[in-house]
Amino acid sequence: MCILQAFNKYKGNEFMKIQNLAVIFIIIILPISMLLNAYTKNQMRTLNLQMSYDIKLNNSTYDALKAFQLNTINSSTSDLANSKLRDIEASVNTFFNSISTNFNMVGYNQNVLRDYVPALVYTMYDGFYIYSSYRNTLTNVNYPEEIDPSYINNERLSGLKPYIYYSSRYVNSNVDVVISYSLDNYVTIQGIVDGKTIYKDGYLLDEVEIRSNGDVYYRGIKIDKNEGELKEVLIDPDTGNMGLYTYTKVNGVKYYYESSNNSWFYIMNGVKHGGQPQFDRNNNSAYFYYKEAAEFKSWINSTSLQNLRTTSAVDGNNFVNNRVFDFTSLEEPDSNFNQHRLEVIRYSIEKNLSIAIANYNNYANGIKTDFQMPRLREDEWEKILNNVSIISFLQGLNIGGKVYNGYSIINNNKNEEVVNEDSIYMITNDNQYHNAISSELTNSNIVTGALNTDFERKSMIDVNTGTIMYYYPRPALASYTSVISQSSEVVKNNHDNNIYKYMESIKSSKESVVKAYFIALRKREI
Numbered sequence: 001m002c003i004l005q006a007f008n009k010y011k012g013n014e015f016m017k018i019q020n021l022a023v024i025f026i027i028i029i030l031p032i033s034m035l036l037n038a039y040t041k042n043q044m045r046t047l048n049l050q051m052s053y054d055i056k057l058n059n060s061t062y063d064a065l066k067a068f069q070l071n072t073i074n075s076s077t078s079d080l081a082n083s084k085l086r087d088i089e090a091s092v093n094t095f096f097n098s099i100s101t102n103f104n105m106v107g108y109n110q111n112v113l114r115d116y117v118p119a120l121v122y123t124m125y126d127g128f129y130i131y132s133s134y135r136n137t138l139t140n141v142n143y144p145e146e147i148d149p150s151y152i153n154n155e156r157l158s159g160l161k162p163y164i165y166y167s168s169r170y171v172n173s174n175v176d177v178v179i180s181y182s183l184d185n186y187v188t189i190q191g192i193v194d195g196k197t198i199y200k201d202g203y204l205l206d207e208v209e210i211r212s213n214g215d216v217y218y219r220g221i222k223i224d225k226n227e228g229e230l231k232e233v234l235i236d237p238d239t240g241n242m243g244l245y246t247y248t249k250v251n252g253v254k255y256y257y258e259s260s261n262n263s264w265f266y267i268m269n270g271v272k273h274g275g276q277p278q279f280d281r282n283n284n285s286a287y288f289y290y291k292e293a294a295e296f297k298s299w300i301n302s303t304s305l306q307n308l309r310t311t312s313a314v315d316g317n318n319f320v321n322n323r324v325f326d327f328t329s330l331e332e333p334d335s336n337f338n339q340h341r342l343e344v345i346r347y348s349i350e351k352n353l354s355i356a357i358a359n360y361n362n363y364a365n366g367i368k369t370d371f372q373m374p375r376l377r378e379d380e381w382e383k384i385l386n387n388v389s390i391i392s393f394l395q396g397l398n399i400g401g402k403v404y405n406g407y408s409i410i411n412n413n414k415n416e417e418v419v420n421e422d423s424i425y426m427i428t429n430d431n432q433y434h435n436a437i438s439s440e441l442t443n444s445n446i447v448t449g450a451l452n453t454d455f456e457r458k459s460m461i462d463v464n465t466g467t468i469m470y471y472y473p474r475p476a477l478a479s480y481t482s483v484i485s486q487s488s489e490v491v492k493n494n495h496d497n498n499i500y501k502y503m504e505s506i507k508s509s510k511e512s513v514v515k516a517y518f519i520a521l522r523k524r525e526i
Contacts, residue, residue, distance in 0.1 A: 116367065118360035125184075126180060132158065166344055170312040177193060186204075188201040223519060230247050240469065250279065286519040309322070322336040353373055388417055424452070425454075435482035449520025455474055455476065458470070
């Protein structure tokens with residue numbers, strides 16, 4: 001009996017111990033689980049909010065790009081500096097209007113959001129603009145009130161900073177030059193070479209041959225001197241009539257030929273300006289492009305520039321050691337020239353943008369965040385370095401568990417500034433335009449090549465009625481196979497995604513296609 005009582009007492013004590021442990025376990029684990037649950041929910045809200053902000057920023061940047069694209073496509077003077085500045089400033093306004101609309105539901109208006117945008121970047125053909133804050137350093141002595149009484153010394157302003165070229169300085173015993181690059185193979189060289197002051201510019205190409213009779217060949221294809229007239233559809237703003245006009249481009253302005261009175265005119269802000277000088281109606285730009293590129297190459301090879309090394313650059317000591325002007329397969333994306341060109345462009349953007357964003361800390365209105373340039377991925381740099389683009393930054397917004405630091409990169413792949421290998425469509429005699437690698441192209445059906453912007457809808461405002469009229473410069477139809485469904489991409493992929501290799505492979509069977517492509521790719525108006 002005593003043994004049974006002792007056993008029951010022992011069991012009771014053990015049961016009490018288990019109960020106590022269970023209570024202690026609940027007391028400890030329950031708050032932890034509640035905290036973990038709250039933390040997980042907070043993290044999910046933060047991630048959802050970050051994704052939402054990324055989408056809003058991306059949409060606003062796209063709206064800015066679309067505004068810039070539409071303005072430049074519909075302007076016959078978009079190459080002029082003041083016209084380009086106007087288009088960029090309109091694009092900036094579109095960005096802030098769009099971002100304030102997108103963020104209005106979460107309580108941010110435009111004035112507040114401006115303080116969280118340290119920079120907008122517009123990469124152009126041979127340089128870039130940075131839109132950011134700065135201080136007005138003009139005094140009343142330098143800028144009297146009677147000129148602009150609203151101008152206040154040391155006032156914080158926002159605007160486009162001076163244009164920055166993609167350039168690098170190189171110095172060695174025979175050379176002290178600044179070389180400016182572009183988004184294609186155009187370069188400007190200025191400085192001292194072999195003891196002489198020089199200023200040279202031109203396009204760099206390999207495999208161009210000028211024969212004794214003056215004929216020009218590129219990769220074995222003869223480039224005809226007389227390519228015929230450049231023509232596009234246009235609406236006459238005076239009459240509202242649509243017609244096909246011969247045009248030429250001089251100093252960034254398009255001039256159109258009016259056959260009825262044998263005169264030329266241009267259009268600015270929807271107004272027709274006649275009485276312009278006579279121009280040559282025949283277009284020889286592709287012929288002279290290749291000819292001048294060959295002459296430019298010959299000049300470089302006759303100077304000490306032919307041996308200039310990338311390590312002679314004053315800035316950018318991490319450049320890969322190669323010849324600056326290595327013409328071996330120069331047009332290929334992975335050529336030494338192209339790799340160094342991209343290094344210079346990237347270094348120029350990265351350096352100046354980092355400074356602009358870091359300096360923004362001096363202008364932020366009481367925002368407690370450290371504005372700094374984020375590290376961009378290699379695929380994002382590839383987008384920036386190969387076309388006109390807009391880069392936007394939004395930093396410092398509180399999204400719960402962290403501070404939002406986002407950016408967006410949108411390319412403008414339809415512009416007249418950069419004509420790259422993918423910018424060309426080929427027109428056939430059935431009035432369709434095709435991808436340049438389309439298997440549907442033959443020697444018998446090819447007509448010509450054209451820039452992709454020629455197939456974008458343009459608009460003209462009737463100054464008399466105020467109505468908007470729409471038209472297409474080239475009213476051809478898109479090929480369903482090669483443009484809409486893009487099934488021809490497999491053709492390019494079978495040639496290492498290199499269109500030059502593809503053109504070489506079809507040269508013997510489709511020489512007319514290759515010739516039309518090379519002429520359209522290098523066709524430049526002066």
